[in-house]
Amino acid sequence: MKLASHYNKASIIISASMLVISGLIYYLIINYIARKGLDDDLKEEVGEFFIYVNTNHALPVAQYDENQTSYVKTNLKSYNTRFYDAPYANPNHSEVKPGRAVSGLIRFKGQNYIYTIIESRDPTEYLIQIILLVTIVLTAILLLVLIITNMYVLGGLWRPFYNILGFLKGFNIADTDTIAIANTNVDEFKDLNDAVSKMSARVVSEYQGLKTFTENASHEMMTPLSVITSKLDNLIQDERLDSDQLKEITDIYSASNKLSRLNQSLLILVKIDNDLLQDNETLDLSVVIFDKAQQFQEIIKNKNITLTIELNKLEITASKYLIDVMINNLFSNAIRHNKITAGEIKIRIAGRTLFFQNSSNQSELDNELIFNRFYKGKASDGTGLGLAILKNICNNYGFEILYKYCDELHVFEIDFN
Amino acid sequence: MKLLIIEDEQGLCESIQKYFTEEGNICEACNNLKVAIQKIDLYEYDCILLDIGLPDGEGFIVLEYLKSIGRDECVLIISARNSLEDKLKGLNIGADDYITKPFHLSELKARISAVFRRKSFGSTNTLIYKEVHIDLLGRSVTVNNKKIVFTKKEYDMLLYFIANKGKVISKNAIAEHLWGDEMDMIDSFDFIYTHIKNLRKKLMEVTGTDFFASVYGVGYKFI
Numbered sequence: 001m002k003l004a005s006h007y008n009k010a011s012i013i014i015s016a017s018m019l020v021i022s023g024l025i026y027y028l029i030i031n032y033i034a035r036k037g038l039d040d041d042l043k044e045e046v047g048e049f050f051i052y053v054n055t056n057h058a059l060p061v062a063q064y065d066e067n068q069t070s071y072v073k074t075n076l077k078s079y080n081t082r083f084y085d086a087p088y089a090n091p092n093h094s095e096v097k098p099g100r101a102v103s104g105l106i107r108f109k110g111q112n113y114i115y116t117i118i119e120s121r122d123p124t125e126y127l128i129q130i131i132l133l134v135t136i137v138l139t140a141i142l143l144l145v146l147i148i149t150n151m152y153v154l155g156g157l158w159r160p161f162y163n164i165l166g167f168l169k170g171f172n173i174a175d176t177d178t179i180a181i182a183n184t185n186v187d188e189f190k191d192l193n194d195a196v197s198k199m200s201a202r203v204v205s206e207y208q209g210l211k212t213f214t215e216n217a218s219h220e221m222m223t224p225l226s227v228i229t230s231k232l233d234n235l236i237q238d239e240r241l242d243s244d245q246l247k248e249i250t251d252i253y254s255a256s257n258k259l260s261r262l263n264q265s266l267l268i269l270v271k272i273d274n275d276l277l278q279d280n281e282t283l284d285l286s287v288v289i290f291d292k293a294q295q296f297q298e299i300i301k302n303k304n305i306t307l308t309i310e311l312n313k314l315e316i317t318a319s320k321y322l323i324d325v326m327i328n329n330l331f332s333n334a335i336r337h338n339k340i341t342a343g344e345i346k347i348r349i350a351g352r353t354l355f356f357q358n359s360s361n362q363s364e365l366d367n368e369l370i371f372n373r374f375y376k377g378k379a380s381d382g383t384g385l386g387l388a389i390l391k392n393i394c395n396n397y398g399f400e401i402l403y404k405y406c407d408e409l410h411v412f413e414i415d416f417n
Numbered sequence: 418m419k420l421l422i423i424e425d426e427q428g429l430c431e432s433i434q435k436y437f438t439e440e441g442n443i444c445e446a447c448n449n450l451k452v453a454i455q456k457i458d459l460y461e462y463d464c465i466l467l468d469i470g471l472p473d474g475e476g477f478i479v480l481e482y483l484k485s486i487g488r489d490e491c492v493l494i495i496s497a498r499n500s501l502e503d504k505l506k507g508l509n510i511g512a513d514d515y516i517t518k519p520f521h522l523s524e525l526k527a528r529i530s531a532v533f534r535r536k537s538f539g540s541t542n543t544l545i546y547k548e549v550h551i552d553l554l555g556r557s558v559t560v561n562n563k564k565i566v567f568t569k570k571e572y573d574m575l576l577y578f579i580a581n582k583g584k585v586i587s588k589n590a591i592a593e594h595l596w597g598d599e600m601d602m603i604d605s606f607d608f609i610y611t612h613i614k615n616l617r618k619k620l621m622e623v624t625g626t627d628f629f630a631s632v633y634g635v636g637y638k639f640i
Contacts, residue, residue, distance in 0.1 A: 222497040223426050226519035230432035233522040236585045236635050237436075243633040250634050253589050260519045267499065279501060295596060298570070302608035321501070328597075 004154040008147065015146060019139045023132075030131055034124040035100065039083045042102040045117050046081075050106070059108060071106075071113040079105035079114060088120045097122050160184035164196050171200060173207045215270045218263045225263070228256045258383070265385035268325060269373075272392045277319040285323070285354065285416070286311035289347060292327045299335060305343040312349045316416050318397050326393050329386040330412060334358035336382060337410070346409070352416045357409040364405035371401075418533060419461070422446040423453045423479065424468040424495065433466065436522040436584070449473045454482055457490075463537075464491040464529055467512070469503060480510040491532045493525075521590035523581045530580040546579045548624055560623045570595050571616045578628075578639035587636040613637055 001009075049069065052060050059071055068088070081104035088099025103116040160183070184190055232253055236246070271277050289311060293300075300307050316323070334345045337360045346357040362377065369375045371391040376384035390412075394401040400415040420437055424430040425448040434444045445460075447453050450473045457465075457479070465483075469476040480492060494507045499517040507515055513532040516525060534542065534553065542553040550559045556572060558565045567575065577594050578586065588606040595612075617629045630638040 219497045222518040223429065226497075227426060227428035227432070229519045230429055230436070230522050233587065233590070234432050234435050236587060236632065246633045246635045250587075253587055253635075256519070257589050264499065277501070298612060299596070299608045302611060 004150065004158060007154065008150045011150065012143065012147065016143060019142070023135050023139065026135060027128070027132060030128055034121075034128060038100040038119060038121060038124060039102070042083060042100060042117055042119055045119070046102055046104065049115065049117065053106065053108060059113070068118045070116050072116075074105070074112050074114050076105065076112060076114070079103075081105075085121075086116075086118050088118050088122075098125060157186065160186065160189040160193065164189070164192055167200075168196065173203060211270050211274060214266060215274075218267045218270070221263050222260070225256060225260050228252070229260075232256070262383045262385070265383050265389060268322075268389055269385065269392060272322070272389070272396050275396070277322055279319050279321065280317050281320055282315055282317050283320060283323055285314040285316055285327075286349060288323055288327050289349075289354075292324075292331055293347070296331050296335065300345070303335060303338060303343065304341055305335065305338050305345055308344065308346045310346075310348040314349050314352060314354070314416065316397075322393050322396070326390055329390050330356045332382070333386055333412075334410075337362060337377070344409075354414045354416070356412040356414075359408060360410055362410075365403065365410065367403050370403055418463045419443045420445070420464050420466065420529075421453070421456060421460075421462045421490075422466045423450075423471065423476065424448065424466065425471050426468075432522065433525065436526065439583075450476070450478055453479055457483065457488070461488075462490050464493065464533055466525075466529075467492055467494050469494060469496040469498070469507070477506065477510060480507065480512055484511050489536070491529070491536050493529055493532060495520075495525075521587065521593065523577070523584060523586045523590045524594055526584075527577050527580040527594065531576075544576070544579065546582065549575075549579075549620070551576070551579075560620070563623055565619050565623055567616070567619065570612065571619070574612065574616055575620075578637075582639050585632045585636050585638045589636075591636065 049060065060069060081102065083100065083102050086099050086101035087096045089096045098121045099118045100121050101116055101118040103114055106113050106115050184193065232249060235241075236249055241249070289309070293307060293309060297307075331345075334356060335358075337358065338345065339359050339361055342359075344357075344359045346355070348355040348357075371387050373388040374384040375387075376382055391401055393399075394414060400417075402411075402413040402415075404411040404413060418441065420442060422430055422433050422444060424433065424446065427448070430446045430448065434446055437444045445456065445462075447456055448471075450471050453467075453471075465479070467476045467479055476494065483490060483492065489511075492512045494504075494512045494515045495518065496503055496507075496515065497518045504515045513536070514528050516528060534544065544551040544553055548560050551557075552559075558567060558572065558575065573595060574591065577591070588609050591609050591613075592606055613629060617627065620626075620628055628639055630640055632638055
């Protein structure tokens with residue numbers, strides 16, 4: 001639940017209950033005041049009644065005005081005058097209405113009477129009802145206004161927050177253009193905005209620094225590597241070398257070769273991350289695959305791998321270099337990890353999807369890990385970056401790459417949509 | 418062939434010099450732009466190897482200088498950066514080829530030979546090595562007027578070996594030349610053996626001589 005809803009819920013519960021309680025108190029007070037007013041009226045009536053009895057020396061008729069008066073003979077010597085609620089039957093109407101009564105003792109011609117005067121409570125009841133109705137309507141309007149205000153005002157107040165949140169959600173570390181996120185007059189949001197801007201700027205600059213470092217480090221390593229390679233190239237010209245020494249040299253060759261490929265792979269990753277390869281063109285993927293298949297045919301043949309190709313024209317827009325790398329890596333991967341005998345590679349394009357399948361002695365690989373950098377089998381002699389590069393290239397162009405294992409074949413599926 | 422190497426990395430410079438210095442070749446070296454320009458002013462070269470990252474500036478300046486004084490030496494750029502922009506920039510200002518570090522000396526030599534051949538022989542481009550005649554435009558090989566049919570890779574390999582005649586070429590260098598340096602499968606170079614065997618056999622059938630010498634484990638030599 002949103003913060004605003006939480007707040008709304010709390011504020012509505014509190015204001016509703018406060019309004020109910022205050023309404024109740026209001027009702028009770030009005031009721032009390034109204035009763036008090038009635039009782040005052042009745043007191044006046046009693047006063048008038050006594051004056052009437054004293055001047056006229058007779059008991060008034062039961063109904064000498066709106067009020068009803070009645071007398072009951074009594075032997076009681078004393079009786080406390082009391083006010084109480086009683087039914088009021090208006091002689092003009094058949095129905096019985098609520099009323100207020102006063103009863104007391106009067107001595108008339110040596111005989112004690114208890115007189116009772118009942119007054120209709122109808123007008124005050126009506127007043128109370130009207131007041132109650134008005135109160136309820138006002139309360140309802142107030143609540144409604146409160147909810148609407150909360151909805152709109154709070155929504156508006158929180159907008160900068162959601163802007164910042166949206167920025168954070170869409171935050172891409174590789175994006176260099178960080179913009180001021182939200183305009184707001186609220187201090188808290190200003191602070192948050194500042195903090196987020198500063199943090200993202202710092203993260204981006206750290207990341208840029210790291211990438212520059214990787215790029216520079218990789219480039220710097222190329223020169224010493226070329227010194228090693230060229231020295232080895234000269235060293236093997238020496239005819240005095242024996243087979244043991246040549247064996248050692250072969251190993252150094254392999255190591256320096258691996259190092260340079262590792263470096264190149266790192267550079268490709270940096271270039272993809274930095275979006276440095278903008279040489280997009282329209283390519284027919286089937287042509288690229290066909291060329292690569294030609295290029296690798298000797299190696300495939302030498303490893304006794306059966307290559308099955310089923311290609312359709314599939315046009316994509318991407319950097320030729322990266323697509324070359326992509327297909328290269330797929331082939332390298334499929335050849336390297338294939339079976340020693342009777343291996344197979346199947347390449348198929350269906351619609352806009354490329355399927356690259358290969359047999360292997362290894363069983364299913366961990367889908368979560370295979371695209372990680374430097375994840376590789378113990379026996380693998382590769383750099384461990386091939387599939388990571390593949391994944392990065394796909395991410396870069398929004399292609400979807402999936403790994404599956406079915407019918408004892410490792411399947412890499414790339415959706416170019 | 419007279420060669421000028423402009424390279425600030427001493428070790429690399431010496432290696433290139435050593436590999437290229439042979440009968441008929443003169444190699445000079447310098448390690449900064451200033452000396453390079455002086456040398457270019459004083460002497461003529463057939464080919465210039467130019468490193469882009471030099472201590473006193475970018476190697477492109479040499480290219481611009483050569484262009485401004487109307488010289489047309491073959492220029493091959495050596496760069497630590499495998500960057501398309503650098504490559505295009507270099508080729509636009511007048512470089513003939515571009516090679517990225519690290520590289521094999523045999524690759525460098527093959528590239529220089531190709532560039533030099535292109536510039537010096539023009540359209541009548543026939544490469545003759547002993548009794549082997551190669552028509553570079555028609556990409557056909559004849560020995561004693563008999564045509565030998567090679568696959569594309571065999572043909573490329575033959576040219577590569579001829580450019581590096583008398584030198585031992587490592588299997589790594591051969592593999593990189595023919596299958597590209599992005600190929601990520603160094604576990605086995607057996608496939609090179611098969612390839613060389615075919616090339617060797619085809620040449621032997623016609624010429625009766627074995628041009629190849631295998632150097633234990635490391636590579637092959639063309640003699």
